[in-house]
Amino acid sequence: MSQKRTRSGFGVMMGLIGMIRPMLGIMCLAILMGCVGNLMASFITILGGYGFLPVLGLIDGVNLTVIFVLLILFALLRGILRYAEQASNHYIAFKLLARIRHKVFAALRKLAPAKLDGSEKGNLISIITSDIELLEVFYAHTISPIVIAVITSLFMVIFLGRIHPIFGAVGLIYYLIVGALIPIMNGKRGSSTGQEYRNSFGELNTCVLDNLYGLEEILQFGQQETRQKEQNKRTEKLHETSQTLKDHETIQKIVTDGVILSAGVVMAILGAVLLEDQAVKSWEVIIAVITIMSSFGPTAALSTLSNNLHHTLAAGNRVLDLLEEEPVVEDVAAGAEECQGDIVCDHVTFAYENEEKILDNFSGTFSENKIHGILGKSGCGKSTLLKLLMRFYETDQGTISYGKEEINRINTKELRNNISYVTQETFLFQDTIANNIKIAREDASMEEVIEAAKKASIHDFIMSTPEGYDTKLAELGDSVSGGEKQRIGIARAFLHNSKYIFLDEPTSNIDSLNEGMILRSLDQEKKDKTIILVSHRKSTMGIADEVKCM
Ligand SMILES: Nc1ncnc2c1ncn2[C@@H]1O[C@H](COP(=O)(O)OP(=O)(O)OP(=O)(O)O)[C@@H](O)[C@H]1O
Ligand SMILES: [Mg+2]
Known part of the structure; x- marks a missing residue:
């Protein structure tokens, strides 16, 4: 590296x-x-x-x-x-x-x-x-x-x-x-x-x-x-x-x-x-x-x-x-500005430097207007696939395309701007809750922030904190639970409102009641969007239109 x-x-x-x-x-x-x-x-x-x-x-x-x-x-x-x-x-x-x-x-x-x-x-x-x-x-x-x-x-x-x-x-x-x-x-x-x-x-x-x-x-x-x-x-x-x-x-x-x-x-x-x-x-x-x-x-x-x-x-x-040091992946600055259509993985093979293959000849299409579930045991490469789709790494063999454009020909900044990526671990900044959600879209109005929080089923929790959306996370100390963190991460994704939404184990720490509400919101959002949902819980996969096992 x-x-x-x-x-x-x-x-x-x-x-x-x-x-x-x-x-x-x-x-x-x-x-x-x-x-x-x-x-x-x-x-x-x-x-x-x-x-x-x-x-x-x-x-x-x-x-x-x-x-x-x-x-x-x-x-x-x-x-x-x-x-x-x-x-x-x-x-x-x-x-x-x-x-x-x-x-x-x-x-x-x-x-x-x-x-x-x-x-x-x-x-x-x-x-x-x-x-x-x-x-x-x-x-x-x-x-x-x-x-x-x-x-x-x-x-x-x-x-x-x-x-x-x-x-x-x-x-x-x-x-x-x-x-x-x-x-x-x-x-x-x-x-x-x-x-x-x-x-x-x-x-x-x-x-x-x-x-x-x-x-x-x-x-x-x-x-x-x-x-x-x-x-x-x-x-x-x-x-x-x-x-x-x-x-x-x-x-x-x-x-x-x-x-x-x-x-x-x-x-x-x-x-x-x-x-x-x-x-x-x-x-x-x-x-x-x-x-x-x-x-x-x-x-x-x-x-x-x-x-x-x-x-x-x-x-x-x-x-x-x-x-x-040279970066592992050089950003594409000149490429296509447009990024739309089905995501197609064609015989994708990938290994981290000096390690064994994580993905071997993986092929699959993630089509629009659908929620795609990815199921697989721990360590099989689910998160890695999402990182490849984000172009954090390049494939060793095979191609990934968004619509007609190959990923390496799309302007990288534009590509990432079109994706909401909720990682396995949400990082919260020492700032107010509102600002923590708003990093997904700085010019969002307060109404939009609240709407996103409601979709992520975190609005009620936020209202229960001393100053609501203006509560500083530092003041809450360590008392934000894993599930609450995850839901703030999901609220960011809803606020970003992009064509592609990648969710990596978004509900692993969330109880089934809240999970149900979040998944329902996702279901309502899926029109004109491509949603990829990674999880090893079969129950979460219930919402998916298609499930790929890795
Ligand atoms: N940056 C990295 N460098 C080297 N190896 C890595 C790196 N990231 C992940 N790996 C390895 O690649 C394999 C696949 O990791 P990945 O995170 O994609 O698995 P996963 O399917 O998402 O697992 P989980 O369900 O536990 O999240 C693992 O064996 C992991 O140790
Ligand atoms: Mg993972």
């Missing part, structure tokens, strides 16, 4: 960076502010060093007033630039997240309903919620820090190199160790623990939710202690993994700090050697040591970044996969 692509980490980064294009200007500005701000931070210490040189009697001609003014200016600007950089990065990140969410929903509209039908629903929910959220880290805290670290380090290498090329080389090597080598090694080591942490977190979540949703079952079967133990076990595991992660972080901090200190020592030793050879002056050695010690801010920031990068890129990969 879905084609998973494996991209390299670099490929994912490029894919994600590709989406920044509309905001490249702000991104460059953020990077510029970050570079200037970080350099100013380093130069506050370096200038301070310059200020001390005359005191030590090492050089003359340093204007202390200028240094003092510059120090204050740099300190002030550093704060402002830092704020502005962060603000721009977050602006970009949240704008981009909104854009990506928009794109993901557009992709889902194209991929649904086949995509939402399969087993991947859970995955999809995690992409839409946590994966997209994780990308904030990438856009706000990954791209610009990397670029800023590269630019400021290069600047510092040049600054040191101008004092003496060997100082420049030492700088380059140490920036690479702190900014690249340590993060990469760390990323490799930390990624499995990070993954474990996320898994444990997910498992604990699932466990808590299971325990909440299944509270009635737990009480009924006396499972409190077992479930409690299970939950404690998972909490314990999460605690252990987070401890390991913390330990990793601590070790990494110690290593990074150690390396930075050693940079100062190495610079001082080399400076002493060069001083001996009279290749540099003593004050230059002091400035070089101060420079290297005060310039690791941007590179050291990269070493903590690598902890998250792995997850961020994995999340990015899943989001990109979804955006690039």
Whole structure:
């Protein structure tokens, strides 16, 4: 159903960076502010060093007033630039997240309903919620820090190199160790623990939710202690993994700090050697040591970044996969606008991807002005047939036609507009009852809504709720019964008033009195319509003019 692509980490980064294009200007500005701000931070210490040189009697001609003014200016600007950089990065990140969410929903509209039908629903929910959220880290805290670290380090290498090329080389090597080598090694080591942490977190979540949703079952079967133990076990595991992660972080901090200190020592030793050879002056050695010690801010920031990068890129990969996925069925946009006449299935064969055939050479005609019953045992493919008639999937072999037109030549939007499809599970939105019915036809008048509700035998129930048709379903909580839900679904179908009505087990939860009323309404509606009624109840089939057994 879905084609998973494996991209390299670099490929994912490029894919994600590709989406920044509309905001490249702000991104460059953020990077510029970050570079200037970080350099100013380093130069506050370096200038301070310059200020001390005359005191030590090492050089003359340093204007202390200028240094003092510059120090204050740099300190002030550093704060402002830092704020502005962060603000721009977050602006970009949240704008981009909104854009990506928009794109993901557009992709889902194209991929649904086949995509939402399969087993991947859970995955999809995690992409839409946590994966997209994780990308904030990438856009706000990954791209610009990397670029800023590269630019400021290069600047510092040049600054040191101008004092003496060997100082420049030492700088380059140490920036690479702190900014690249340590993060990469760390990323490799930390990624499995990070993954474990996320898994444990997910498992604990699932466990808590299971325990909440299944509270009635737990009480009924006396499972409190077992479930409690299970939950404690998972909490314990999460605690252990987070401890390991913390330990990793601590070790990494110690290593990074150690390396930075050693940079100062190495610079001082080399400076002493060069001083001996009279290749540099003593004050230059002091400035070089101060420079290297005060310039690791941007590179050291990269070493903590690598902890998250792995997850961020994995999340990015899943989001990109979804955006690039091809739908199982492409909508027909240009095809015939008309959709009328008998439905003819001609030797239809169909299997879900990589599974065995569900329909094998199925043929049959569903003619107009009739109610057609479809009877068959659970799992034989009744719902699947309706999905094929809706063109949620395409047949593997054989054809389906509406009148003279083959289904693949009919404009898909038009086709679905001509069908009222009541699925096995009616979904109710957190809105008023009236609006829940009205989604079938937004411009329907209140009278029409009430008429549809009466036909679906749900009017009396609605009138018994506190505010009738204006009652919000959220206020009723879980108290809408399965049968009431189904009847709201059927009311939608009556309101939609289309030529074709497909009902998938519409009355499975409804008592025989209400069922009788609904079936009678259907019988009165069947003129000029083609109604297909799926059920495994023989009694329901009493209303059908023709019954096909599958
Ligand atoms: N999206 C899907 N991907 C893979 N297999 C599926 C999918 N939907 C249904 N199936 C499988 O196809 C078979 C037919 O399913 P279908 O829902 O059409 O049966 P049904 O006749 O409507 O059954 P019931 O009476 O229980 O509703 C089942 O074995 C089911 O597990
Ligand atoms: Mg079914």
